[in-house]
Amino acid sequence: MSGNSSYVPKSAFGRWFEARLPIMGLAHSSFVAYPVPRNLNYLWTFGAILAFMLVAQIVTGVVLAMHYAPSATLAFASVERIMRDVNYGWLIRYLHTNGASLLFFAVYVHIFRGLYYGSYKAPREVLWILGVIIYLLMMATAFMGYVLPWGSMSFAGATVITNLFTAVPLVGGGVAHWLWGGYAVGDPTLNRFFSLHFLLPFMIVGVVLLHIWALHVAGQNNPDGVEIKNVERDAMAFTPYATIKDLFALSLFLILYAWLVFYIPNYLLDADNSTVANPLSTPAHIVPEWYLLPFYAILRAIPDKLGGVVALFAAIVLLAFVPWLDTSPVKSAKYRPLFRIFFWAFVVCCVGLGWLGSQEVSDATTWAARAFALGYFAFLVVVLPLLGLIEKTKPMPASIADAVLAKKGGSSAPSAAS
Amino acid sequence: MAARIHWRRPGGRRERWGEHLSGAAVENPNRRDFLFIATGAVGAVGVGAVAWPLIDQMNPDASTLALASIEVDIGAIAEGQIVTVKWRGGPVFIRHRTKKEIDDAVNTPLSDLKDPQTDQARAKKPEWLIVVGICTHLGCVPLGHEGPYDGWKCPCHGSVYDTSGRIRQGPAPLNLAVPEYAFLSDAKVKIG
Numbered sequence: 001m002s003g004n005s006s007y008v009p010k011s012a013f014g015r016w017f018e019a020r021l022p023i024m025g026l027a028h029s030s031f032v033a034y035p036v037p038r039n040l041n042y043l044w045t046f047g048a049i050l051a052f053m054l055v056a057q058i059v060t061g062v063v064l065a066m067h068y069a070p071s072a073t074l075a076f077a078s079v080e081r082i083m084r085d086v087n088y089g090w091l092i093r094y095l096h097t098n099g100a101s102l103l104f105f106a107v108y109v110h111i112f113r114g115l116y117y118g119s120y121k122a123p124r125e126v127l128w129i130l131g132v133i134i135y136l137l138m139m140a141t142a143f144m145g146y147v148l149p150w151g152s153m154s155f156a157g158a159t160v161i162t163n164l165f166t167a168v169p170l171v172g173g174g175v176a177h178w179l180w181g182g183y184a185v186g187d188p189t190l191n192r193f194f195s196l197h198f199l200l201p202f203m204i205v206g207v208v209l210l211h212i213w214a215l216h217v218a219g220q221n222n223p224d225g226v227e228i229k230n231v232e233r234d235a236m237a238f239t240p241y242a243t244i245k246d247l248f249a250l251s252l253f254l255i256l257y258a259w260l261v262f263y264i265p266n267y268l269l270d271a272d273n274s275t276v277a278n279p280l281s282t283p284a285h286i287v288p289e290w291y292l293l294p295f296y297a298i299l300r301a302i303p304d305k306l307g308g309v310v311a312l313f314a315a316i317v318l319l320a321f322v323p324w325l326d327t328s329p330v331k332s333a334k335y336r337p338l339f340r341i342f343f344w345a346f347v348v349c350c351v352g353l354g355w356l357g358s359q360e361v362s363d364a365t366t367w368a369a370r371a372f373a374l375g376y377f378a379f380l381v382v383v384l385p386l387l388g389l390i391e392k393t394k395p396m397p398a399s400i401a402d403a404v405l406a407k408k409g410g411s412s413a414p415s416a417a418s
Numbered sequence: 419m420a421a422r423i424h425w426r427r428p429g430g431r432r433e434r435w436g437e438h439l440s441g442a443a444v445e446n447p448n449r450r451d452f453l454f455i456a457t458g459a460v461g462a463v464g465v466g467a468v469a470w471p472l473i474d475q476m477n478p479d480a481s482t483l484a485l486a487s488i489e490v491d492i493g494a495i496a497e498g499q500i501v502t503v504k505w506r507g508g509p510v511f512i513r514h515r516t517k518k519e520i521d522d523a524v525n526t527p528l529s530d531l532k533d534p535q536t537d538q539a540r541a542k543k544p545e546w547l548i549v550v551g552i553c554t555h556l557g558c559v560p561l562g563h564e565g566p567y568d569g570w571k572c573p574c575h576g577s578v579y580d581t582s583g584r585i586r587q588g589p590a591p592l593n594l595a596v597p598e599y600a601f602l603s604d605a606k607v608k609i610g
Contacts, residue, residue: 067475085482087471
């Protein structure tokens with residue numbers, strides 16, 4: 001973010017404005033002239049997809065808030081009014097609930113891409129940590145949003161998650177009462193969750209802007225993990241190449257979104273949430289939304305109450321330390337054959353934990369969850385540090401251009417591409 | 419970092435965005451132009467399809483529209499009595515007029531009225547006057563059986579209405595509005 005962009009507006013008004021607030025130059029240098037590595041694959045389009053989904057959630061959410069009533073007696077009925085009476089209310093509500101799921105799906109692809117290609121390594125550590133912060137804010141927002149319809153599962157989820165704080169010795173009970181605004185989840189809790197659910201997405205927008213700023217300082221990582229050395233040969237202008245690629249990937253993603261919203265809108269929702277919350281009765285089978293299942297499984301796997309809570313938070317917070325836990329100087333898993341095996345084992349652990357989180361508790365599921373949780377933590381605190389020291393990596397290409405041309409089997413003359 | 423880069427095409431000449439479109443489009447429409455314009459058109463339709471529900475959701479919803487017309491039982495309203503009902507969020511006065519009130523309304527010369535209207539044009543059946551109870555000045559609800567004509571008087575700024583709900587004194591510019599209504603029977607009227 002330099003102060004002296006080379007962008008010169010064409011009109012006199014443009015030049016007058018630019019001298020006072022150089023926002024056109026900022027937009028130009030960030031999204032038009034910005035150099036993007038030539039070898040990016042479609043996993044790199046998920047940043048733009050995430051930005052779009054965040055805006056979509058905010059727009060549909062603000063519109064829903066025009067009709068929603070955040071009171072324990074009125075909330076459920078107001079959601080039914082939205083579904084039945086408000087013009088296109090059903091569409092906007094389904095867009096919002098399925099949009100949340102797709103936002104998390106995209107974020108998981110985005111995170112695993114970062115882990116696989118070493119996008120968290122120097123000089124992108126702060127970029128990565130900002131991402132972890134965004135992820136935490138997203139989980140808080142999604143949790144509070146799920147409480148708002150005030151269905152049985154909303155109430156159960158609010159009770160379980162806020163009760164996590166009672167695990168903290170000495171102050172836990174007081175903190176829980178403070179969160180609830182009473183002796184249990186109730187009307188005060190719902191009202192403040194609505195307020196915070198409205199606020200947090202705008203905080204996410206702020207951290208996302210910092211995230212993009214940090215990205216543009218270091219530049220994108222790429223599938224070969226080799227930094228841009230010669231801008232003309234290794235990179236291309238963001239507009240039109242990355243812009244069109246992002247738009248194309250986004251339109252494919254929107255097909256998935258439309259399929260969910262118009263054909264199976266309730267597939268990812270729990271049927272128990274179609275009944276009103278009853279503080280005197282809990283549903284037989286409590287589950288959070290799918291994107292929180294792995295952490296739910298970790299929580300249940302630990303037999304101790306405080307231990308479970310600590311493990312849950314550690315599983316997320318540890319992610320922030322990955323840039324320092326991984327000791328390998330080689331970024332991309334493309335050149336780290338041993339790391340690749342452990343990476344996919346880690347993915348299996350995450351998916352396994354997710355599935356186990358949706359199942360009823362039994363001896364078998366508990367032991368399996370413990371095994372997968374062990375695998376999860378072992379990957380982060382044992383495998384990542386050790387692998388960098390003992391691994392034999394494959395030889396890296398000299399530059400991005402060489403990597404692209406080697407794949408195409410051509411010479412290193414730049415005019416080969418056009 | 420990005421600011422000082424000037425992208426060069428292989429021939430050495432810098433290409434400006436959209437340059438290929440200038441001039442060539444008219445005499446030689448090519449595939450690229452067609453794709454751009456077609457994509458743009460489909461994109462515009464898509465944006466419209468997304469925007470419309472977000473705009474239309476603010477229009478009155480089905481539960482509000484269901485109250486757009488109401489049926490009122492008027493059989494119990496005594497002669498001389500004014501009843502106020504809620505219609506579309508505001509008051510409607512239903513007045514069972516006495517013979518004197520009807521005669522006063524019918525026998526008023528039109529030249530006396532700020533907003534000339536005959537009583538016959540305002541009441542389908544002379545013994546029933548149905549008017550929207552919102553003062554045409556600034557929206558307060560006038561008080562019944564008040565004022566020199568025993569019609570209505572608005573307490574906010576002193577507008578006076580007669581037994582036909584027409585403005586006689588004060589700052590209000592128009593007569594009390596007559597809503598769309600129909601008699602379903604002698605004892606039932608549908609408003610709206």
